[in-house]
Amino acid sequence: MNRTDVARAERALVEKVLRREDLGRRRMFEVAAWSVVGAAAASTVPAAPVLAQAAAPARRILQKDDSRILNIGATVRSGKYWNFSTWITPVEEFYVRNHYPTPTADQKPELDPRNWKVKVHGNGLERELELGYDDLLKMRSRTIFATMECHGNGRTLFWEQLDMKDVTGGNWVLGAVGLAEWEYVPLSEIFARTGLKPDAKALLFWSGVDGAGDIGRPMPMREVLSRPDDIGLAFRMNGNPLLPDHGAPVRALVTGWGGAASIKWLTEIKVATHDFWVRLNTKAEVFAGPAYPKPTPAAGDEFRNVTPDDIHGPMVEWMPVKSFITVPLVIEKSPSLPVNYPLKRGELPTLASGRQTIRGYAWGPQHGLRKVEYRIDGGPWREAHIRPPNLGRYTWSRFDFEWDAPAGEHVIETRATDNAGITQPPTVPFNQYGMANNAVPRFRIRVV
Amino acid sequence: MKRVLVPAGAVLAGAMTMIAARDVPTALASGSQLERGRAVYAEACAVCHGEDGRGGAGFANPIWGEGAQIRKFRHAAGLLEYNLMLMPFDDPTRVSDDDKLAVTAYILARHGALAQGASLSESNAAAIAIR
Numbered sequence: 095m096n097r098t099d100v101a102r103a104e105r106a107l108v109e110k111v112l113r114r115e116d117l118g119r120r121r122m123f124e125v126a127a128w129s130v131v132g133a134a135a136a137s138t139v140p141a142a143p144v145l146a147q148a149a150a151p152a153r154r155i156l157q158k159d160d161s162r163i164l165n166i167g168a169t170v171r172s173g174k175y176w177n178f179s180t181w182i183t184p185v186e187e188f189y190v191r192n193h194y195p196t197p198t199a200d201q202k203p204e205l206d207p208r209n210w211k212v213k214v215h216g217n218g219l220e221r222e223l224e225l226g227y228d229d230l231l232k233m234r235s236r237t238i239f240a241t242m243e244c245h246g247n248g249r250t251l252f253w254e255q256l257d258m259k260d261v262t263g264g265n266w267v268l269g270a271v272g273l274a275e276w277e278y279v280p281l282s283e284i285f286a287r288t289g290l291k292p293d294a295k296a297l298l299f300w301s302g303v304d305g306a307g308d309i310g311r312p313m314p315m316r317e318v319l320s321r322p323d324d325i326g327l328a329f330r331m332n333g334n335p336l337l338p339d340h341g342a343p344v345r346a347l348v349t350g351w352g353g354a355a356s357i358k359w360l361t362e363i364k365v366a367t368h369d370f371w372v373r374l375n376t377k378a379e380v381f382a383g384p385a386y387p388k389p390t391p392a393a394g395d396e397f398r399n400v401t402p403d404d405i406h407g408p409m410v411e412w413m414p415v416k417s418f419i420t421v422p423l424v425i426e427k428s429p430s431l432p433v434n435y436p437l438k439r440g441e442l443p444t445l446a447s448g449r450q451t452i453r454g455y456a457w458g459p460q461h462g463l464r465k466v467e468y469r470i471d472g473g474p475w476r477e478a479h480i481r482p483p484n485l486g487r488y489t490w491s492r493f494d495f496e497w498d499a500p501a502g503e504h505v506i507e508t509r510a511t512d513n514a515g516i517t518q519p520p521t522v523p524f525n526q527y528g529m530a531n532n533a534v535p536r537f538r539i540r541v542v
Numbered sequence: 543m544k545r546v547l548v549p550a551g552a553v554l555a556g557a558m559t560m561i562a563a564r565d566v567p568t569a570l571a572s573g574s575q576l577e578r579g580r581a582v583y584a585e586a587c588a589v590c591h592g593e594d595g596r597g598g599a600g601f602a603n604p605i606w607g608e609g610a611q612i613r614k615f616r617h618a619a620g621l622l623e624y625n626l627m628l629m630p631f632d633d634p635t636r637v638s639d640d641d642k643l644a645v646t647a648y649i650l651a652r653h654g655a656l657a658q659g660a661s662l663s664e665s666n667a668a669a670i671a672i673r
């Protein structure tokens with residue numbers, strides 16, 4: 095494609111998105127199971143007589159509906175990545191990972207922008223600061239294109255490819271990732287007002303309104319200070335104010351790290367000369383397994399609703415380099431199947447034989463994306479075409495390659511390499527909670 | 543094909559907006575409430591949380607006893623509300639409110655938070671501490 099063709103194709107895509115058409119249901123795929131959109135297809139537990147009485151009415155857990163996202167369960171929605179076609183992920187297609195139902199200003203008046211405040215405090219600062227929503231909007235802000243990804247994205251690969259059956263957690267498949275344009279006030283602007291003491295050791299983002307008062311996440315100051323312009327307080331996503339499901343009115347934005355670091359419904363930032371231990375860096379969102387030594391807390395550390403015994407492993411930080419093609423993975427060995435997954439358990443997606451363009455996405459936020467390779471049926475690795483834009487470390491890129499698809503069953507694998515030369519591995523060590531699996535994904539497909 | 547999915551999505555969206563208006567039923571007598579709760583737990587919860595509440599195929603951390611997740615709720619009302627809204631994980635509408643009350647009582651009893659002979663109701667939930 096030359097530049098004009100690319101521009102025309104992008105324009106057509108934008109128009110499709112704005113018309114809110116069902117995108118990316120690429121005609122080449124004859125996925126046979128679209129009618130499987132019922133809870134019956136999903137349950138990990140068969141319906142049983144003891145539960146056959148009238149079920150409870152549905153309660154509003156999230157604000158978004160499920161039409162363009164994948165229902166993993168309770169408060170968790172993945173992206174239908176096989177439908178992805180845009181570079182920026184529309185908010186309606188963006189994954190949601192909450193620990194509790196989405197709090198709204200109706201139930202929690204402190205989330206109304208007129209009432210919202212964030213308290214910035216701690217012994218690592220020269221001065222405390224309290225900011226309202228309007229105060230924040232008057233400060234200098236930045237916009238950044240960055241992926242956000244759930245630590246558990248790709249957990250499916252532990253079950254389907256690595257035979258690690260003891261891994262627990264939701265079955266995200268590969269869609270708990272998206273790219274958004276974030277507008278935020280960087281921490282550098284906050285520190286310009288509060289001052290920062292040289293012995294500040296850790297920063298805690300905390301939500302005083304989310305769930306049972308146990309949702310926040312710390313970061314070491316050395317990490318914060320390595321890129322204080324790239325981390326901050328986000329108030330817009332793709333040009334619009336944040337939606338409740340994405341943390342309205344203000345959330346933390348920690349580019350490149352797993353989404354758990356970007357605390358939603360933010361109300362407190364604490365900077366201290368000690369470390370913090372909370373739910374999301376002790377018994378969740380950590381690498382728990384024999385390959386990962388547990389960190390040891392120091393005297394004087396701050397524990398919020400956890401104890402030293404709760405520390406199961408080191409917290410997950412950077413998301414590793416990854417890739418996928420826009421084909422739904424075959425779900426065969428996973429403990430659960432998302433309710434609105436397009437394939438039945440064990441079913442292969444099908445593709446018409448002949449010349450096909452296979453498309454995908456690749457990203458590696460720690461160092462930025464350098465190249466993507468693919469192979470068919472275990473053959474030689476070949477380089478895929480990376481489609482611009484590839485705007486530095488935090489963005490993903492789309493890629494594609496042509497394939498003369500012969501009839502029969504095939505396996506397509508993809509692997510991305512970042513600018514540090516790190517390539518997706520064939521396997522990753524076991525970790526109990528199924529975090530950050532970036533093993534080379536294997537897409538099984540039936541060509542007819 | 544698309545037309546199959548859109549109405550289904552709309553139905554789901556419609557169902558999601560039906561916020562529960564009805565009250566949680568009054569408690570059953572404690573013995574039968576716990577018996578019911580035990581049956582519901584085995585049927586709907588054990589697959590993810592383990593027969594003994596110490597962890598299973600879906601969730602690794604213990605939900606009652608030493609290191610239990612439910613301590614964070616501090617009182618039974620928080621746990622009951624959570625279960626009514628969010629559990630079972632794959633489909634919270636799969637278990638009735640009566641059964642959710644019973645299974646919450648069972649979980650509290652296993653944790654030692656519900657006194658022997660006591661039962662759980664919507665009205666006493668806020669007064670039952672989880673330590």
